[in-house]
Amino acid sequence: MERPLTQHIHPDGTTRTLREYVKTGGYRCLQRLSSGLAPKDLQRLVTDAGLRGRGGGGFLTGTKWSFVPMGADAPKPKYIVANGDEMEPGTFKDRVLMEGDPHGLVEGMILAGYAIDAEVGYIFLRGEYHLSAQRLTEAIAEAYAAGYLGKPLPGTGFRFDLHLHASAGRYICGEETALINALEGKRAVPRAKPPFPQTVGLWGKPTVVQNVETLYNVPHIVNQGSDWYHRLSRTQDGGTKIYGISGRVVNPGWWELPLGTTAREVLERYAGGMADGVRFRGLLPGGISTAFMTEEHLDLPLDFSSIPPEVGRLGTATMIVLDDHTCPVGFVLNLEKFFARESCGWCTPCREGLPWVVRILMSFEEGRATKDDLSLLEMHAKWLAPGHTFCGLAPGAMAPLQSALKYFHDDFEQHISTHGCPWSKKSSQQRILV
Amino acid sequence: MLSDTERRELEDAVKHYPDKRGATIDALLTIQRRRGWISDDTLLEIAQFLEITVEDVDSVATFYNLIFRKPVGRHVAFVCDSISCWIKGCEQVQEQINTLYNADLGQTSPDGRLTVLPIACLGQCERAPALMIDQDVYGDVTPEKIEQIVEKYK
Ligand SMILES: Cc1cc2nc3c(=O)[nH]c(=O)nc-3n(C[C@H](O)[C@H](O)[C@H](O)COP(=O)(O)O)c2cc1C
Ligand code: SF4
Ligand code: FES
Numbered sequence: 265m266e267r268p269l270t271q272h273i274h275p276d277g278t279t280r281t282l283r284e285y286v287k288t289g290g291y292r293c294l295q296r297l298s299s300g301l302a303p304k305d306l307q308r309l310v311t312d313a314g315l316r317g318r319g320g321g322g323f324l325t326g327t328k329w330s331f332v333p334m335g336a337d338a339p340k341p342k343y344i345v346a347n348g349d350e351m352e353p354g355t356f357k358d359r360v361l362m363e364g365d366p367h368g369l370v371e372g373m374i375l376a377g378y379a380i381d382a383e384v385g386y387i388f389l390r391g392e393y394h395l396s397a398q399r400l401t402e403a404i405a406e407a408y409a410a411g412y413l414g415k416p417l418p419g420t421g422f423r424f425d426l427h428l429h430a431s432a433g434r435y436i437c438g439e440e441t442a443l444i445n446a447l448e449g450k451r452a453v454p455r456a457k458p459p460f461p462q463t464v465g466l467w468g469k470p471t472v473v474q475n476v477e478t479l480y481n482v483p484h485i486v487n488q489g490s491d492w493y494h495r496l497s498r499t500q501d502g503g504t505k506i507y508g509i510s511g512r513v514v515n516p517g518w519w520e521l522p523l524g525t526t527a528r529e530v531l532e533r534y535a536g537g538m539a540d541g542v543r544f545r546g547l548l549p550g551g552i553s554t555a556f557m558t559e560e561h562l563d564l565p566l567d568f569s570s571i572p573p574e575v576g577r578l579g580t581a582t583m584i585v586l587d588d589h590t591c592p593v594g595f596v597l598n599l600e601k602f603f604a605r606e607s608c609g610w611c612t613p614c615r616e617g618l619p620w621v622v623r624i625l626m627s628f629e630e631g632r633a634t635k636d637d638l639s640l641l642e643m644h645a646k647w648l649a650p651g652h653t654f655c656g657l658a659p660g661a662m663a664p665l666q667s668a669l670k671y672f673h674d675d676f677e678q679h680i681s682t683h684g685c686p687w688s689k690k691s692s693q694q695r696i697l698v
Numbered sequence: 699m700l701s702d703t704e705r706r707e708l709e710d711a712v713k714h715y716p717d718k719r720g721a722t723i724d725a726l727l728t729i730q731r732r733r734g735w736i737s738d739d740t741l742l743e744i745a746q747f748l749e750i751t752v753e754d755v756d757s758v759a760t761f762y763n764l765i766f767r768k769p770v771g772r773h774v775a776f777v778c779d780s781i782s783c784w785i786k787g788c789e790q791v792q793e794q795i796n797t798l799y800n801a802d803l804g805q806t807s808p809d810g811r812l813t814v815l816p817i818a819c820l821g822q823c824e825r826a827p828a829l830m831i832d833q834d835v836y837g838d839v840t841p842e843k844i845e846q847i848v849e850k851y852k
Contacts, residue, residue: 341716350821351818351819351821352819353780353781353782353818353819353823354780354781354782354819354823355819355821355823356821356822356823356824358821359821386714390821391727391762391763391764392764392776392817392820392821392830392835393821394833394835395835427714429714429723429724430723430724430727431723431762432723432726432727432762432763432764432765433762433763433764433817433818434761434762434763435818446723447715447720448717448719448720449715449717449719449720449721449722449723449748449750449754449758450719450722450754450757450758451757451758451761452758452761467716467717508823508824509824510782510785510823510824510826511782511785511786512785512786516782516823516824516825516826517824518824552780552781582823584781584782584785584823587785590785594784595781595784595785598779598780598781598784599781601779602780602781602818602819605818606818608761
């Protein structure tokens with residue numbers, strides 16, 4: 265099984281230097297740019313490869329690039345931004361890449377920049393990733409010294425500058441238009457779309473925001489071609505994916521596997537199954553903005569096209585497992601507390617609705633909930649559904665809630681009938697600190 | 699007044715952006731590293747340097763989890779309270795910190811050594827529960843390990 269993104273990452277957690285990276289073929293594909301691969305050809309290659317965004321949305325990367333105005337009349341400068349905000353709870357895949365092989369991101373950025381003719385790139389990194397920041401800073405310095413950055417690439421006239429932007433910790437900055445405001449030094453609330461960033465983005469210029477893992481795929485596609493890339497996966501979407509798992513399993517961790525691997529394989533074969541003494545009840549397939557999957561869904565291929573919309577979506581593919589020793593209501597309360605705290609406060613339904621949801625869920629845990637509270641939760645899942653709020657944060661918050669109400673209905677009912685939490689570890693942890 | 703070193707650091711930061719204002723977060727983080735927190739006076743100095751209003755700087759400063767608008771202890775312990783760490787018992791970790799250092803969430807220990815804050819998922823979920831002290835991350839934390847971990851932060 266091929267693992268192009270992670271095969272060279274050191275198991276001991278140390279990073280890879282420029283010299284090591286080059287030795288295993290790193291920066292080699294820049295020569296293809298010099299020998300005549302035009303930006304439009306690169307866009308087409310990535311489209312043919314079927315690369316879909318790894319930030320959670322799964323949008324076709326090549327298609328996104330094709331919206332950027334090109335040619336002599338296009339606005340200048342254009343920007344390419346790596347989204348390394350990675351604050352989605354349960355998600356740690358971009359960190360693995362940036363810490364383990366920082367030059368892969370630098371090279372991916374140069375290529376993506378070339379494809380849309382962007383002369384400047386930013387890596388937007390969450391503030392807590394200090395080790396990633398240190399290693400990326402070193403990698404960028406090495407790449408400048410070696411002439412991959414800051415100098416025209418031989419035979420192309422294309423010159424690319426790359427900066428690292430360390431953020432200061434706020435989940436909404438991962439939303440691409442909020443990220444753009446954050447980079448401009450403004451309060452990071454999302455912007456209205458349209459116009460889309462591909463035409464009007466950073467400082468009003470065409471901008472493409474791409475997830476870190478997405479960008480790591482680009483050099484490999486250029487080196488080995490779109491047919492090879494398709495063969496890596498088991499489904500119609502191309503490539504591998506970093507799958508991760510956390511919760512009470514024997515061996516929590518991450519693995520680069522073919523896209524379309526099932527949750528059962530990750531859980532049983534790679535993570536070694538459930539930990540001693542606990543049983544599986546459900547999982548969130550990719551971060552907490554995705555809907556629960558239960559036993560009946562474990563054999564679905566985990567990719568961007570095989571999960572039926574009524575079941576959910578893949579998200580970031582780093583799953584979180586719910587076991588039978590953990591209260592599903594308490595679990596969802598923890599998620600909603602996160603969303604309420606991280607809501608940017610820009611639009612009313614989200615700013616007011618999420619704390620309300622938290623208070624209702626608290627009433628379940630504390631034994632005060634009635635049937636009316638159950639319907640109130642159902643109603644919130646509708647009020648905060650896609651289309652009712654300014655950005656995707658609130659709808660994301662409703663995905664686990666709505667699916668929990670469906671699959672764990674009896675547990676909610678039991679909280680009402682027994683006036684409290686049957687799992688009742690103290691609920692002190694659920695104090696709201698918003 | 700910004701010191702010469704601070705000014706030099708800010709001058710480096712603004713080079714990365716076509717508009718000085720882009721360096722707002724860099725400026726806040728840089729100065730906070732030296733001064734520990736962001737006071738009203740600091741806001742004004744940053745605003746003057748970036749040639750924007752104090753309100754502009756404060757609207758950014760108050761938005762982020764890692765910018766402190768109040769004084770903090772000599773060290774800051776961030777306890778992850780997101781889902782994977784909650785499943786694995788982050789509240790026991792936090793309670794143990796409170797027991798040992800007399801600082802509940804949002805508080806500073808009476809000796810000024812440690813401020814304890816909750817933080818969103820640290821991206822270390824495979825080794826939950828996770829804890830970050832200043833810039834160092836610890837995984838698979840248990841209440842029993844706390845004393846030994848905190849030991850080196852005087
Ligand atoms: C609330 C919210 C948070 C997000 N956080 C991230 C993030 O941390 N990293 C990321 O790559 N995408 C995140 N996204 C998705 C981005 O808006 C954007 O779609 C993505 O960066 C595009 O990259 P991709 O096409 O390569 O996936 C978030 C979206 C929302 C609504
Ligand atoms: S949905 Fe929430 S996070 Fe998104 S803009 Fe509205 S308030 Fe902000
Ligand atoms: S949930 Fe605590 S590190 Fe991810």
